[in-house]
């Protein structure tokens with residue numbers, strides 16, 4: 001498993017945790033956003049950025 005794979009699975013895991021929170025949290029399920037949700041969303045974004053850095057998103061011209 002490469003560092004990129006690990007970063008990608010970490011991002012996936014955080015995303016799932018965030019989704020679970022949205023269902024479980026009374027504030028978030030009301031359409032509002034609690035402090036924990038903001039933290040989780042930032043963590044997901046940061047993890048995705050790390051995952052994307054290790055993976056070329058566009059094919060480079062030869």
Ligand SMILES: [Zn+2]
Nearest residue numbers: 025028034037
């Ligand atoms: Zn919440």
